[in-house]
Structure formats: C-alpha cells, structure tokens
Amino acid sequence: MKYLNLKKITAVVLSIGMVFSSSAVTGFAADNSKKIATIPNSYINKVAEDIDNEYFYDGTYVDDWGHTRKGRQLGATYTKQSTEFLLWAPAATYVKVNIYATGDDNDSNARDIGTYALEKMLVNGEWNGLWIITLIGDWGGLYYDYTITTTDITHIGSDRTTKYKIQDPYSVAVSKDGKRSYITDTSSVSPEGWDSDRHVYVDSTKANTVYKISVKDFSSDTASGMTAGGKYSAFTEKGAKVNSAGELVSGIDYLKELGVTTVQLAPFADFDGDSEYEILNYNVPEASYASNPSDSKTVIKECKEMIQALHSAGFSVVMEMPYTHASEENPLEKSVPWFYYRLNTDGTRYTTNTGYDNELATERKMYRNYMVNSMKYWAEEYHVDGFSLDLIDCVNVKYKGSSHVYKWLDEIKTSLAKEDANLVIWGDNYTKEERQNKTSFYDEIIGSTGGTYGERNEKAVKIYKQKAAMKYANPGTLFMDGGEEMCNSVEGTTLADSSYVEWKDSAEYADVVSYYRGLMEIRKAFSPLAKSQTIKKSEAYVLAGTKDDEWNTMAVLNNESDVSKEITIPVQGRAATDWVVIANGESAGVVSLGEVAGSVITVPAYTTMILVDKESFDDVAVTSGKGKVIVNYVIKDSEQKLRESITLQGTSGTNYAVPENIKIPSGYTFLSKTGDEKGVYTSETQTVTYYYNAINPDTVVDGIKNNGVYCEKAQFKVTSSDYTQVMAGNKTLTPDADGIYTVSAADGTQIITLTDNEGYSIYLSVTVNANHTIDNSDCTKESICSVCGKIFLAQANHKFSDTWTKDDTYHWKVCENDGCTVTTTKTKHSGTDDGDCTTPVICECGEIVTAAKSEHIYGEWKSNGNGTHTHKCTTAGCTIEETESCVGGAATCKKRAVCTECNAEYGTLNPANHSGEQVWVQTEKTHQKKYDCCGAEVTNIADHIWENGHCTVCGYDCIHTGGKATCTQKAVCNICHSEYGEINADNHTGTEKWTQTATTHEKKYDCCGKVTIEQENHKWKDGVCETCGYVCVHSGGEATCTKGAVCETCGKEYTDKDMANHSGDQVWVQTEKTHQKKYDCCGAEVTNIADHIWENGHCTVCGYDCIHTGGKATCTQKAVCNICHSEYGEINADNHTGTEKWTQTATTHEKRYDCCGKVTIAQENHNWKDGACETCGYVCVHSGGEATCTKGAVCETCGKEYTDKDMANHSGKLVWVQTEKTHKQAYDCCDKEVSTSEAHGWKNGVCTVCDYQCKHAGGSATCVKKAVCTICSEEYGTYNMSMHEDLQSVAAKAATRTDEGNIEYWYCKDCDRYYIRQDGLVEIEKSQTVVAKITDTTSLADTCKDDNTETVKEQAPDTGDNKHVFVWLLMFVIGGAAAGLTVKGKKPEN
Secondary structure (H helix, E strand, O other): OEOOOOOOHHHHHHHHHHOOOOOOOOOOOOOHHHHOEEEOOOHHHHHHHHHHHHHOOOOEEEOOOOOEEEOOOOEEEEOOOEEEEEEEOOOEEEEEEEEEOOOOOOOOOOOEEEEEEOEEEEEOOEEEEEEEEEEEOOOOOOEEEEEEEEOOHHHOOOOOOEEEEEOOOOOOOEOOOOOOEEOOOHHHOOOOOHHHOOOOOOOOOOOOEEEEEOHHHHHOOHHHOOOOOOOHHHHHOOOOEHHHOOOOEOHHHHHHHHOOOEEEEOOOEEEEOOEEEEEEEEEEEOHHHOOOOOOHHHHHHHHHHHHHHHHHOOOEEEEEEOOOEOOOOOOHHHHOOOOOEOEOOOOOEOOOOOOOOOEEOOOOHHHHHHHHHHHHHHHHHOOOOEEEEOOHHHHOEEEOOOOOOEOHHHHHHHHHHHHOOOOEEEEOOOOHHHHHOOOOHHHHHHHHHOOEOOOOOHHHHHHHHHHHHHHHOOOOOEEEEOOHHHOOOOOOOOHHHOOOOOOHHHHHOHHHHHHHHHHHHHHHHOHHHOOOOOOOOOOEEEEEOOOOOOOOEEEEEEEOOOOOEEEEOOOOOOOOOEEEEEEOOOOEOOOOOOEEEOOEEEEOOOEEEEEEEHHHHHHHOOOOOEEEEEEEEEEOOOOOEOOOOEEEEEEOOOEEEOOOOOOOOOOOOEEEEEOOOEEEOOOOOEEEEEEEOOOOHHHHEEOOOOOEEEEOEEEEEEOOOOEEEEEEOOEEOOOOOOOOEEEEHHHOEEEEEEEEOOOOEEEEEEEEEOOOOEOOOOOOOOEEEOOOOOEEOOOOOOOEOOOOEEOOOEEEOEEOOOOOOOEOOOEEOOOOOOOOOOOOEEOOOOOEEEOOOOOOOEOOOEEOOOOEEEEEEOOOOOOOEEEEEOOOOOOOOOOOEEOOOOOOEEOOOOOOOOOOOEEEEEOOOEEEEEEOOOOOEOOOOEEOOEEOOEEOOOOOEOOOOOOOOOOOOOEEOOOOOOEEOOOOOOOOOOOEEEEEOOOEEEEEEOOOOOEEEEEEEOOEEOOEEOOOOOEOOOOOOOOOOOOOOEOOOOOOEOOOOOOOOOOOOEEEEEOOOEEEEEEOOOOOEOOOOEEOOEEOOEEOOOOOEOOOOOOOOOOOOOEEOOOOOOEEOOOOOOOOOOOEEEEEOOOEEEEEEOOOOOEEEEEEEOOEEOOEEOOOOOEOOOOOOOOOOOOOOEOOOOOOEOOOOOOOOOOOOEEEEEOOOEEEEEEOOOOOEOOOOEEOOEEOOEEOOOOOEOOOOOOOOOOOOOEEOOOOOOEEOOOOOOOOOOEEEEOOEOOOOOOOEEOOEEEEOOOOEEEOOOOOOOEEOHHHHEEOOOOOOHHHHHHHOOOOOOOOOOOOOOOOOOOOHHHHHHHHHHHHHHHHHHHHHOOOOO
C-alpha cells in the first residue's frame, strides 16, 4: 500500500526539526516556550512553600563548629546489625512500617513478619517532619511498605485524614510489581569487576553523537541475534550477528562499529506497566528488563552489568529520566498529599498540555532536592554519566499574571555540579501524544517521494543520505534515534514494537549504515564540530580548524533540490582553492573521494558534499581503520552505470554482505557479477560489479532517436508512463498541452534523462544544430540540408551582413542567406596611433589593433631643482609626461622639508617645528622642560611637587636622606618628607600586654603588636590559668545521674549531679521468663518486672529469644518448649505415630507411614503374575488392548490375554494371492479369502488388476520375430538369428573372363543376411560369395616355363561339385577376400 501519514503532522515537524538540532539542554520540541509551566498563585502553593521553609530536609546537619555533615538519609538504611527507616511526611499523623517475607502475597512462602510504628524525630525538642524507627537485627532480604495516616497539606492538624499503603518513596530496590520496597545495601550487590568500572564522562571538547534507545527496543527484534531479547543482559553479549547468520554484527559490537560516543537509554527506572515514561520508583532499576524480575538483587546486578559493558566499550551512558511527571501509583504524592503534584486552585491536577496527568512540582524545594539526590544516587551507585530530562522546560515555572521565570533547572544543575561537575544534564520536550505518534524520518521521506511502504526506495535513500550528512556536519552534540542509521520504519507496525530496532534493515540498508559510520569518523576527526554554533546559511558554510593536528578548513555544501547546482564556498578566514571531497552522495569518511578546485562547486541533486582544504588534508593525513567495498551496477557492453554505486565500509577483519534489495531501473536483466557478495573487510578497497543487458531507450520515446541529430529544435513524447521526470542536461523539461517536450538548438548536444518515481533513469543523446547542414555553400545555387532534408532555393544575389566578421588578423563580411558561406575579401586589421598609450588603436571593424593601457606606467619622479618634479610614461612609443610641485615632508628647526615623491629638499626651515622631543632637565629639588634638538625652553624652572617620594610633574624619584625609623613607622626623608626604608622592629614605642580569650592567651606589644609569647591554650588549674591568671567562666557540660556538669572549657566539674538526667540508655534486664527495663548508667528502674510475651519463641516486648527446653519431637511435630510453648528443634523422622500402608494405583505401588508419609518401599511398578501383583496383592482391572482374528485382547496394564479372539477384526492386511495365471484377495493374518480366483488381465505382460508380472514361457523366436508367451500372449525375449523362416539356397556359379562367379550360399531375405551353411549358423559377407573373373596369364606362364614344363589348363571348381568345397573355402578364407578386393578394385581391361 502507499504510505499514509495520518495523525502525525506534529511528528513530521519534530523529525524534520531534529535534523539540525544540536541543543544539549532545550531538546527537540518545536516550541519549547510553550512547555514552561504557568501555575496559579494559589493558597495551596503558599502552604507548600511554608512547608518547604519549615520542614526542608536534605540529609545533612551543621555541627557545633559550623561544618555541614552528612546525617541520616531518607529511606531504609541497612546494616547487618540494624535497619533504620526514615520517612519525610510532615502532614502525617501516624506511620507504621509493614515487613513481609516476600514481594507478593501470592508467593509460596509469603508471610507477614510484623508491623512497627514509627516515631516523630525531634531536633532540639522540635519535630522536623521526619518519622523514624530503627529495627535491631539483620532484616536484609525482606520486603516492606508503609501504612500512612495523613491529611493534605492544607488541613494539617485537622481530623480530615486518609490512610494510604505505599512503598517507600526513597526505595532503592522493590518487588517485581514495584508495590513493596526491598531491604538491601545496593553497594554490596555488584557484578565482578564493578570496583574497577569508571565513569566515561561526555567529553564536551569532542563532537558527541548520542544514540537514543531503550533497553527493550535494542534487542527485542528476533533478528537481532542476541539471546537476552529486551533485557539488560543483551548489552553484555559480544559476537552477536544479525539473523544469527555469522555475517553482520549486532548488539554492542554494532554500536562500537557505528562510532557513536554516547548511549542514551530511555527510562529504565522502575516504571508502571509498559509506560516507560511514567515512573513508579525513581531510584530502582526496572525489573522486567532482568532475567529474573522477582529477584531484586538480580535486577540490580544485571542493570550494573549493562552499564559496565557500555563503559568497557567506551560509551558514555546517559539515562532518560521523566522527573517532571510520574505514575499515578508513585508514592511521593500519597506520602505528602497536595505537595508533590502541581494543582489548580480547586485542588484538581494541573498540566502544561503535555498529556501527562501527574505533573511534579519542581517549584517545591524538597522535590528539587529529591531530583538532585536521585541523580546523585544513580551516578554514584550505577556509574551513570549524565541525565536527559523528559519535558525539561516544565522544570522552570512562572506564575499566572507574571512574566518572571523561575529557572529551577539552573539551580538543579548547580547543585548536581557540586556533587560531580562532570555529569551532563540535557533533555527534550516531547508530549505524550508526540511520543506515541512519533514516526521515523525515513518514513517521512517515503511519504514525500510517493514510495511504497516496506520497500527500499532509491530516491528516498539518496535524500536520506543527504539529510544525514547535513545533520552530522552540523556543529554541536547530536542525537539520533536507535535504528535511524539503518532506515528503520515505524509505519505498519504495532504500537508495542513501533520503536524496535529492526535489525534486518542493517543488512538491507548496509550502505546507509556504512554512510553513517563514515560521518561518525568525520565528526571525531574535526574538533569544531564539537561546540554548537549558529549556521546562518545551511546551503554553504565553512568551519575553521582550531588545532595544529587537524584540518584547517571544512566546507559543507548542501543541495536539497532535484537537479545539480553550482554552490559558492563562502570565503571565511583562510581562503582555499583546492579541496578534497570526504563525503558525497555515495560515501563518507576521512579518506579522499576525489578532488575539486575553485570556489564554485557543482553539487549533484540531493547531495551534501563535505570538503577539506587539500593542503591540510595532505599534511595531517587522518587515517581510517575501515575497509571499503564499492558495489557497481553497470551495462555490460558500454560499462555505463545503471545507478549510483553503493559503498560499504567497516573495520578491517569484520564481515560485510552486499544488500540483496538494491533496485535497478526496470527492463534491465542481470547477466553476471564479479567480486564477492559476502566477505571480510580488508585494508584494500574491494569491488563487486553486477552486469546487466542494455535497454533500448528508443522504446520509451516517440519523435527522437538515441544519438539522433536535428536542426533548430527536437520534439518528442514519452510513451512510457513510468517516467515522470525529463531533463536535458541539468535543465528540467516541461511538456506542452499535448505532452510534447522540446529541446532547442541552444542546448546543443544533450543527454536526455528520463527518471521514474524511485529515481531510476535511462538516457538518450541527441544533437540539435542551430543551423542547417547544406550541400552547397553558395546561396546563389540550390542546396539541400543533409540532416533534415530541407531544400534551399537559389538566391539572386548575396546578402552581406552590415557587421564585420573577424579573427585575430583579418576582417570580412558574410552572406546572411541560409547555408551560404560566401564572404567579402578578407582585409588585415589596421589603425592610427595617437601617441597616448591609454588610447587604443582601433580597426574599422572594431577590432583593437593595439589595446589601450588602463593607465600610464610612469617612471620615477625627477627633481627639477625649483620645487617641482617630473615623471614620464615608460610604455614604448608613448610621449606623455607630468610635472607637479614638490609635496609632503615637513620643515623643522634644523632641516627643510623633503618631498615624498622625488626625495629632494625644498622650501625653508620652520623654527616652530622641532625635530626633537620635549625632555625634563632635573636637579635634586627643581625641574624644567626643554627641546633636545635645539635646546629651546618650554617651561620655567620650578620646584618638584612630591607624592610618596615621586614628583607628580616630571616623574623624578627622590634620593632619600635623614629621619629615624621605629617599630611602627619608617624614617621620614628631609627632602620630600616621605617615609622610606624599613621599619625598625626593635625600636618600640609601647609596652607588652596579655590578649586573652576563654580558651587561649597571647602576649604582644601594644605599639606594633609584636608577639613575645605565641598564642597557646590556657594551662588550667582548678579553673585558673597558671600562666596568665585568667579565671574561667564555666559553661557547657550536662549534669547527669552519675556526675555534675563538667566545664567544656577548663574541665572542672562545677555543678551537682542531676538524678533525673540519665547518661545511659534504657536496656532490658532479661531472665529466662521475665524482663525489666532499667538505665544502664545508674540502674534506675523504668518498668516493673514482667513475664515475657512469647511469639514464635521471641518476646514481642523485649526481643528476648527463648532458650528452648523440654518436649519430645515426633515424625510430624517438633518438640514444644516448656517455657514459651513454641515448637523448636527438628522433627524426629524415626518416631512414628502411625502405621505402614500401601498406596496403590493401576500400575504402581508404594508403602509409607500414614502419620508423616515416610516411604518404606519407594514407588515402583507392580510385579505382575497372571493379573495380580506378587508384591502388594493388587488385582488388575483389565483394560485396553484389542481382540483380533488371531488373538484375544491383551491388558495394557498387566499384559494378560483376557478376551476371546474376534474373527471379524483382522490384524493383518488384504493381499493378493497369485499364481501363474490367476489371482484372488485374502488377509495375510488368517488367510481368509475375500474374492474368488480369476484369470489375470494382461497388458504388456503385467496384470492390470493385481500388478502380477508374467514369467514368460513358450513360443519360438526367429531372425525377425520375438517369441510369443503362451501364458500372456505378449512377445518377449530377443530375436533368434539362427532361426530363419525363408532361407533360400543359391547355387555355385563358375567365373569367366567376362563375368564374376559365386560360391554356393544361402540367403535370408527377412533379415538380409548371407550364410555358408544351410542351417544358417555361419554368416558371411555378401562380398565373400563372389568369385573373381578369370584373368589372362598365358604370356607370363610362357616366359616362365621350360622344356620339362607341361601346359596345364586353368579350371574353376565345378558348380555343385562338393568334393573340393573344403579346399576352396580354406583358400578363400586365406586369400580370397584379398584377391576379391584386388579384382574388384582393378579397372577392367579393354
């Protein structure tokens, strides 16, 4: 479906605004000022302010010496010896703490431990709003909550109370549901190596990039390859791979590879249900993110492990915290009703239009202190490095009717900085609706380009890269949503998983991820990107380097349009002319992508280019540890690119995979590829190239052809509706009303680009000539245009132009008729020189023969000796000269003026213009000012005017003499009457005296204060100092029941004892059965002796634990103590009160005692024999099994056959019973027949009914026929070449001189074979039946014979003569074939 953008108009503004957001405090919302709370100036606020003033408590106190000390802390302070509970509740009338064994009443071992009332805490007799109790013993691992009875803050002291049960607002650990607090010391619950974990503070000197993600969203996607999906532990997993496929990294390894500096985690403090931004307990980690949410210690430990893993990977950890609003179940408001939440005048909840109902009142000093302490706790206990405050502008407030803003945020930052100045605080201003409807920026681009949701859109990807480069080349701390770098989408997903990181996208958009990695490298390499600054013109700006070891200048050029654009680099400081490209539309990083020169750069459509001046780029040589893979998509034949290449980059040694969803223009077919689609990055750049067949662009246009040439203009239509944008070069073409596009002659040779909605293009080249190309250059003769075929008729005469045509040497006129090139006679340029080089020599055609100088170049001025000087033009042939009066210089009392042009003296002396300086002529007591050039007097002689031995007029310093110094005054000069020299410390004018305080004394002179006895403590003896005689004024101390008050100054006991003031504690004096409370100082009784009140062996009054005795334990009950009547000790498993009995089932038996259930014979299967157990006698109740035609039913329990056979229930299956000629059906279990025998129905030797295959027999085969089976009547076997039905005999025939003969043989015309025997067993070739013709051998015989030789007549065997057949055959076999071949191959003789 097409992307739909419904209720997300606000989110669009936000996400687009975020592109250039770099604010570390004010966040990202469109209008921050609207988020400042404007609260009513109500009675409720006035009461709250009074409570802040009266009961404020920050956990500190001031000691007697004025030092601020750490005091009791709010919450539960746990040690193994005791646990102190401290709650701030100034409106409460009663508070008690309830202790539980478990965090949930539904747990198997749930029980109530006890309830204890808290007391008001008094300081100097005044209540400070705190409730306190200390429980002795080890209470660790138990759970608790408070029952609080309280009024709201406007009814303190009244009976309008409400009772609430709440968890501790200062909890540091809670139950799974967050409703009960957990007693523990969180500092003792830490992972291995936690003590070595250190903060990784956000370094403001570096360009920080903050990766915003939630614990759940980071790893919930099943494709993440992380086993702990949605948990803290996912951040600790190393080696995770996307889809667990072993190629692309995920998890914390992915973040390291990406190059971000800070991980900002969405709220992971204990939140309510699934609402991350509605906090239940601010100082507790969220339980659902732990592997065991019910184990509070596991929650704490795994949260710390997450932060430890992020620190180990080098990331700062910033925690999002919505301190401005809370869950309805947050305990703060119920602990002090109407104090913590902002309220309207009528007591209803106030909101700043944020969508969150429970807006916390940061105007309360006590709550601001809560925020600071909470952040301090997370920083100290969990090593969090900073905080992002949700709806941060709601921290500041103003009152209705007033414009003054109370900047509480500044106070909070200052307070936190006192604890740790390195912690950062920033934030955002998303409302609840904005956060819920938040979309991704990639979705917005898809919507604007008309793309299809769920599919990669190449135009959207190109725009996305351009926006990313704009954003990350912007100075300041930058924030990115998790998954932004992999084009994650939230459209089409449920609200629950709308913000999940979709890890498959890191593979499908691996080129975009790589682009972001390169941008991170750039940010880390250039320090000016660290500090936020205003960019006035985002299209082009320059940043200047500030360090010696970094680039000098970076230029950022942004082209957001759909066509290439020339952008001018602003001149700023150091002007550079040669640039190195480090980011373009395809790739980004710190290595060169090419070089450009000049100040005007052509930037392609939808591209941000980042440039660095070449000089510093070469000098600094920033290195990258990343390898690259360039992926090209080209046409096979022409090597023309089908689309932009994509670049993948990652650290050498890590894996890469080319995305499989990269799109190319439709109509192109893949042919082949080179390079590896999957592999490992190396230090060298690798290349993968995909080759496609070419597409004929002429198929999508009508009116022009690719590479066509046209005259004056070319017009065409686009015939394919896929292509919606048409460009000629860099110019967008617009069709007329008929859909016709026009390319004019002014465009010359142009590349016509047809582009579809996704940015894919095909190209045609056309040339449009301004003039026709005719075959005759003389217009007085007829001619034809060779391009378009237009005919030009002959003209009567040439029409020469009124203007000259010229070159550097000649000028002429050209005929203006179309196609005519005839000209007038060419004439050489000439003109007249007037002797003034600033006047040009111009030809009649307007050509400048000799160019005019812009001005005369004069030589030096030469003095004429009469107060004038002259200079002449030095240009050859120029006769111009100038004479002027000497000027400049100034005549003095000693010298005439010197001309500033010719350096000659002129004029007369000026006695009033002195060439020297006015100087003071000084004596011991007088001064006078004169000129040092000619000695002229400026002033009269006058006495010095002294001030501190210095003349205030001439600056003369007196040379002091006379006078005498004492211990308090220096000597006084007889000349200037000023003190000079040093004080004489031994020349005293006064006497020695004691200076005494209550505790010390010191002796010094009263004239100069010189100390003769250093300050020291009094040496007391019976209240008097033995050294100085000071008598102590006793104070301090406290008289008790054992001793009078002892002076805190001199240590003397100076009052009587106070028997009502005990110096000791009230303690229990305990016996086995009683208790009494006494003072341990003087033994005074507090209570009477009383019996213990027992509960589970423990006295609920004095805490005494009974030392049990008496009673007797059995197998079911412990011994009962004779003193406290409680059970104690262990059960006696061998002291039984019952008997042994069998427990039987259908298959097993077990023997155990019926009192305690102790097993004497463990459960085992029955020992069956004939249906009864031989061990326990149990008789089987038979069941199961099934009777068949061969056997009765067998009991499934004991294995006994317990029924008759069932002849109607067959255990086997129907089978064919087959003979050579018949078949029938029967059961193979009992042989019962189902059908009668019948003959097979044969087809191709197989029965068509039962599939029986015939075993053929009978019949006879011949040389041309197979045997026919006597059973199924089908042919079978092979041919019998020894059996012939028509074997014909051929008689032997003698050869003659003219005809060949033949031997006797037999021939079968059925198989066309020849045989030597009548039985057809010996086959011969046809050629072997031939007897050669008789040849003439008489002449040869005659020459060879002698007188004794007889003439023998040559004879052939007689036909039918069998006497010589064997001899003949033998002769034929040995040589006949050769002879026959010889005869057959011999030409016949004439």
